[in-house]
Amino acid sequence: MAWLSLTGFGLAAGIFPLVAFLKTSLSGWASGGLSLAFGWIALRSVGFTLLQACLSASLTLVFALVIGTALALAEGRFARSLRRFAELAGSLCFALPGVLVALVSLGVSERWAAWPSIGLAGIVAAHVLVHALFVASGVARSLRNQVLGGGAELLAAATTLGASPRRALATVFARPLAHEARTWWPLVFLWSFGAFSTVVILGGGPRASSPEVLLYFALQTDPDPARIFVLSVLQFGVAATLAWLAARRSGASEATSTENFDRTESSQPCGTRIAGAWSALGVGALLAAFAPLWASPFRLLSKGGLPPDGFGVALGASLSLATLTALGVMVFFELLLRAGSRVRRFVFSLSGISPTLLAALWISAGADLWAESAWSQFFLSGLGLACVFAPFAAYWIERELDRFPATTLEAAALLGANDSEILGRIVRPSLRDLRLRLLSLASLGAIGDLSFSTLFLRDTETLATMSRRMASRYDFSGSSWVLATLFGVCAFVWIASRRHGEKS
């Protein structure tokens, strides 16, 4: 089945860009050579993006590791609720780049809603907001599974050997935390590196731009094939190289098996009240720092008013796009699960394909001309967004399989099960939670997406594009409806997926 995975992903994400590459390079050459497009702005945007992605990933990890450890250590009903809340808030953030557009623009007319800063600080703050709680909940879950199942014994062992409580904690947690940092940093870096909405809204001009944003403008306002080509290569080349390095590093550092796979929430953690207080403080501080964002839909809704024209259609379009994306991700998930480790690592190295880049390459290849009907536009957008999520699916699957105890798979083989039966009966059910998480994230990402929604869905507005249009016109009442609905839909998608996961 590995070839199927390669063919599916290659067709969707590989062949089109290749065609685009040839087409744009030829037309770029014909229109005066590539050197004209390779200006200082493009180079500067790469430098800026590397810096902001580095800062975003590092600061996100600082928050996430502290909050995640505290969340993992905390026990009791309050701590469980807090963990759930952090997970919910973290996942919702994936749909927020679209919301950010409206909030920043609204800040011009409503002083309380203004974003704290524009430029590097503003972008980094937004990325920390988007990712910190999500990563923190992932860190907490991982620490509880990996360490805390036997953590009480480990801590006791360290203490009886003469380590102080603080030293014992450091000894027990240092390695898993380093492992979490190695796992999450490249992901957050790549998310920040490929970010579009936050940079286009918070960048504040050419001094704080990115290849992604330049690419968008090269497509929208001043079509220039040579520039598109150069920016695409820059964006993809840098991100793909970093993803490849991250995949290699991750592969080298992962243990082949651990015996803690099936430790669950029922394992007794060695939590403390102090940890509960710390985690509450951390989550609270992060949420309070962005209080205007959380409060905005409620405050805006309190002003009342009728839903804007086309609101129902936009809601339907967003939900359709989310459903199509989720379906695409589900197909990729199954293919990647059946593919070999090398295929998954290769697919992860394609993390450089961000929504704007993929949309740009497809447009260069003439896909937008083919997609004239609304149905085909939705289909392509859903497929494109699913392609963007596929590398992360590959990364997570690989990571989970690496942690799967080798002896468990060997036991199944010795009992007579072949590879496909082991996959179907042992591995696949164990990845149910991961599959649901991916599906809900992909759906939320699709709802918050601006790239495909703007570049491909030419005749239909989604909630995200509608919020952008209204914000640019300072339509306070209309924006309130869109923002509140975005929050509501995102919460519904996430809660529904969690409930389904718990039932199954």
Next chain:
Amino acid sequence: MSEYLRLEAFRFSVEGKGAVEISGTLGPSERLVLRGPSGCGKTTLLRSLAGLAPTLSGRVYLGTEEITKLEAHRRRVGFVFQNGALFPGLDVAANVAFGLRYQPHSSAWSEDLRRNKATEFLEKVGLAALADRLVSNLSGGERQRVALARTLVTRPRLLLLDEPLSAVDPDRRRDLQAWILQGLSENPVPTILVTHDADEARVLGTKVIEWNSEALKF
């Protein structure tokens, strides 16, 4: 169907120690105990015999059939791992019934029949009450007992036990030793056991190898 196990100059590699060669024949009613320091290659030998680790040279026969190059899932070798290696997504009974689907004598059984058989074996190891429980909620000793039941229910042609009772409490261990002996007398298969417990070696073993050289015979 009782078969002999025959190893002919069977060589395998032990990490950090180099190659080890072992030869000998084990009858269906015989139980070989491997004893030696940690890291000497006892578990590696079991894994090589099961087809889970590579073989350097030599041959392995079960009866008249050479299994040296046979894939692990076609050997019908029972292996009880030290940690149990239970399937995390399945309950206890489903873990025990798992292998019955793939064995010639039970592949045509209905799901209910397989589960009943599993429950019967769980009763023998004293865990019938936990049949519906997820394996993540079991203690170390309980995990080993489930692993033992899961392996024995499939009626393997060769039984490999890697410290199978190390986490079981002493009273329960004696019962399980008696149960293993009774099961093996009813369905005799050649058995190789790794243990550090001298009493267990004496009770369960009919032959003992002290692992003190790079060429072993039994």
